[in-house]
Amino acid sequence: METGEEFGPWLARQLKLAGKTQAELAEELGLTRAAVSAWITGRSTPRPTVMADIAKALGTDLGTVHTRTTDTQAGLPVTWYHRPGYPDGGRELGNAAAFAFDADVQVLARETCQNSLDERLTENGRPVRVRYTLHELTGEHLDAFRDAILWNDLFPHYSAVSELAGNQKVGRVVDAGVRDMYEKGRLVLLRVDDYNASGLTGDDYADGKFAAVVRRQLESLKSGRSAGGSYGLGKATLWATSALGLVLINSTLSVPHEGRTERRMIGRLELPWREVDGRPYAGPAWFGRPDPDSPGAEVARSWWADEETVERLHLSRDSDEPGTSFLIVGAHDVASLEASTSDLDDDSVEEEGDEDTRDIRRMHKRLAQALGRDFWAAMTGGGGRLPLLEVSVRALRNDGEVVVEETKVDPSVEQPSRTRALRAFYEGTTVDRLTEAGQVAVRNVPLKLPLSGGAVGGTLGIHQTVLLVTEAAGDNDRPINQVHSLRGNRMTVRKATVPRLPLGTNPFQAVLLAGEAAGEAAPFAKEAEEFLRAAEPPEHDRWGQTEELTLRWSPSAYRRIEGLTKEVNNAVRELVARPKRSSREGGEALRKALTVKNRPKARVPTGPVIPVLNGLDATIGDAGDWRITAEVSIPRGDEIVPMVPVALLDVRSGGRPKLDWAELEAVEGCEVEDGTLRFTPGVRRATFRGATDVTSHPVRTALTRLVLELRAGKGE
Incomplete structure (x- = not known):
């Protein structure tokens, strides 16, 4: 029979769990204390006949003593431990790391899927498989789950937090989550399972992946250059998505701990400081x-x-493959609560029971959208290269009732044009220039890597990134004319619209492969991977100035990324530009086929004319500002009316909030004077650029939409 942990350490722990000393065990077995001590230190092992007596003394069966792949059930029962209040009177009214992210399932999908990618087991070459399960509990199913998590022991702590709800944010969220559960008689669980991943290995307290996730904050043990995470903040999204601040964990380990691998369980509760029965508690509980x-x-x-x-804890895994299951208890999604019924698919029309499951249907849809948008490249293979990731989403209710069938996220459906482009690169079927529909053009764009250590102006080397451009696939491929930038782990880091495109440009999509995503043989790929990883903020949604970039390279190192962006945009504009036709091309045949009549020239209208906004490109800058490039069409006329560009935020109701300009500059055919556009006489087209003032934004830019208006007069 296969055995697990060494007998000595195993026996020592069982005695502690059972509250017995070595002397007491020796007395029960009729042996000397020295004999038991020799077993524990590994100097000897008990005879087979003594094994049965040890099993009886520990209250377990003989097989458990022989295999030692589990603890005996003797000893203290599973319970909640709440960290006591600090002796110096300090109070923490919530986990600050959780405030770095919104309670949004799309943010959760990005962070958790990134973590699973980083923990993928690479030895077998297979992708990491991630499944998201939404599970709504009601009635007796809800009661049984609350019993399993010892809800009656937790309730006094939630009640204490509710009393403080008016004074701090975390308390209000938790209070709303508890009231929602009782008033609606339901609880939403969101489970994230990954397979072919490392699992939470290591000791409960010493350095290791388990302690980094369960015990510590702001610790990241991801050492690989291509890893997405680096701040140790991403795990906080799990607790931020729980209205109850509660996450349960079941991990299957890739490396045995205490002689075993399966069903390593723990739960962590994040609450603010509170006082229960006159005793203060610091915040977290396990x-x-x-x-x-x-x-x-x-x-x-x-x-x-x-x-x-x-x-009973709804944490059963499908197989014994290594990986971890996180169960978010009381999952909520602020963004989906604001969604309307029209956001649902046409085939999700109201049916019996749909009203009860509308929330998890919306969350299901938003999860699938986010995963397809951010991880399409990691799910794409070709040319003998396997995908790094497989993802699916499903929704259940109570005892396995299917609300939404399991949906495997297909990158060719979510991002058809970019998936086509990446596969063409993997299969070596790219072209130098677009001449036919369906082609993928490739261009190398240089990234000049700076010297590390604060050296100014020097260049370590030039890394050749790979730019792929192809036509957009239609309405399912929106927004158009964007570049998705990614590096080694193939998660989309930056999404940006290409500015100043020529009028009439055919819709396209582009991909920029940098670092190890450009190929391990690309010059300075490893150095570029390290440089770009340091240029990512905790959200990993852009490349720009960061503290790490400043400390490890220089305060001006981010300009190398600005240079790359400029070169990428220039290359895209060149690749998508329509070739000019010769004046003689097809001329003779065309002249014979057409009859041209001379018409009198149209009369130029007299009086003032009003310019019209004809085109707009807008992106979110690294500082969170809106950056726009706008084109204006000007009718023929004697006098062109000066216009004032006004930036507004689109809202559902009420007046649109007006934003201030931090920058406003003319590009062509006009000039800017005190915020007013004055146009050059006789021009038919003008272009200007601008950037909004972040301090005038009432909400985060990523949660808004921009409206640009041209107004005559003073812009009122």
């Missing part, structure tokens, strides 16, 4: 087995659960 090594055996550590317990 759900696990009391650690006999802790003072008073109070601190909860992970435990190896049986299958029945895992099932």
